[in-house]
Amino acid sequence: MTTLKLSQIGELSLLEQIRKNFKKKSKNIIVGIGDDAAVVKPIDKNLVVTTDMMVEGVHFDLGFITPYQLGFKLISVNVSDIYAMGGRPYYLLLNIAVNKKTKKIFIDKLFDGVKDALNLYDTFLIGGDLSDTNIGMALSATLIGYAKRHIKRSGANIGDRIYVTGYLGDSACGLEILKRIKKPAPLESKERRAKSTEQRAMSKGSTLYALRSTLFKLGLPWNIVEPLLRRHLLPEARNPKSFIRSATSMIDISDGLLIDLWRLCDESKVGARIYIENIPLSFELKRAASYLGISPMKLALSGGEDYELLFTVPIKKKVKAICIGEITKSERVIVDSSGKERPFIAKGYQHFG
Numbered sequence: 001m002t003t004l005k006l007s008q009i010g011e012l013s014l015l016e017q018i019r020k021n022f023k024k025k026s027k028n029i030i031v032g033i034g035d036d037a038a039v040v041k042p043i044d045k046n047l048v049v050t051t052d053m054m055v056e057g058v059h060f061d062l063g064f065i066t067p068y069q070l071g072f073k074l075i076s077v078n079v080s081d082i083y084a085m086g087g088r089p090y091y092l093l094l095n096i097a098v099n100k101k102t103k104k105i106f107i108d109k110l111f112d113g114v115k116d117a118l119n120l121y122d123t124f125l126i127g128g129d130l131s132d133t134n135i136g137m138a139l140s141a142t143l144i145g146y147a148k149r150h151i152k153r154s155g156a157n158i159g160d161r162i163y164v165t166g167y168l169g170d171s172a173c174g175l176e177i178l179k180r181i182k183k184p185a186p187l188e189s190k191e192r193r194a195k196s197t198e199q200r201a202m203s204k205g206s207t208l209y210a211l212r213s214t215l216f217k218l219g220l221p222w223n224i225v226e227p228l229l230r231r232h233l234l235p236e237a238r239n240p241k242s243f244i245r246s247a248t249s250m251i252d253i254s255d256g257l258l259i260d261l262w263r264l265c266d267e268s269k270v271g272a273r274i275y276i277e278n279i280p281l282s283f284e285l286k287r288a289a290s291y292l293g294i295s296p297m298k299l300a301l302s303g304g305e306d307y308e309l310l311f312t313v314p315i316k317k318k319v320k321a322i323c324i325g326e327i328t329k330s331e332r333v334i335v336d337s338s339g340k341e342r343p344f345i346a347k348g349y350q351h352f353g
């Protein structure tokens, strides 16, 4: 069963399985998977639409990520964009190009990851497309959401405080660890883990057990490494609900704090002053980075894929998030712990760069 290839089961039976697995569960979905197009009931808010591609060899390497994680991450990345606009995700369209020699179990795991993430964000798969490909795999997701009031990158005002929703650099550190262990870490969502596989996964002779021993020999205990790998492999998008009424501008940190702050500043036509001492670094990041001999601050400032939200709030408003600096007229500087200012430039990942 586990060795079945896609070419042996065919597109139709795969579609039938997807259809059964993702039967509509919302009263607003009038026609779900299975017809020529989906039909959904509109509601009295603005539509927010985003799409993201993940390409093998560019965005992911199957030597580092499991199909389950790939599915989960694709959804989180898209949800993060909807949240960053102040929206709430509802409907997903999913396009997959994959080689027909791919094992069926690979696609099953991919869809398990998609399903777990969709449940996490209370979002529904309503359609998509499948295609054979001779080269690497590619995934593309389109997510449709609603926003009562959308928040753009361009609304920051001089004097606004700059906030982030959580620790930075953890995901980049997780990737550094993966590069050293050179194999996927078989983590699954907390819910799925609790339900089934944990005991099996932790037994002697399992991949997870072997991984833990490898890491232990490198001086990296599992309780330090696990949350960092999780942040990279199974990121969870941050819901802005609690501060949405106060935010003047917002962006999600996908390419790195400095480059994404730079983008927000460009759009708002302002500058920014951030304080090194206020950048939130997790205990795990500090521990692991020192073992790996890399600067945790560098990972926090320039490492990508944290999917925390970066937003601005007028000085008088209080929100529950971490204040890292303030919006200035035009200068873009970092203040170090001795109070010295130095200009920063946008550093992070750029395609075609």
Ligand code: ADP
Pocket: 015, 018, 032, 033, 034, 035, 036, 037, 038, 094, 095, 096, 125, 126, 127, 128, 129, 130
């Ligand atoms: P068409 O030939 O009209 O494009 P398909 O045979 O590709 O139709 O798709 C049949 C149904 O299955 C449609 O409802 C489509 O949205 C859905 N579907 C196809 N691929 C996927 C996918 N990867 N994920 C979810 N739904 C899919």
Ligand code: MG
Pocket: 128, 129, 130
């Ligand atoms: Mg089609």
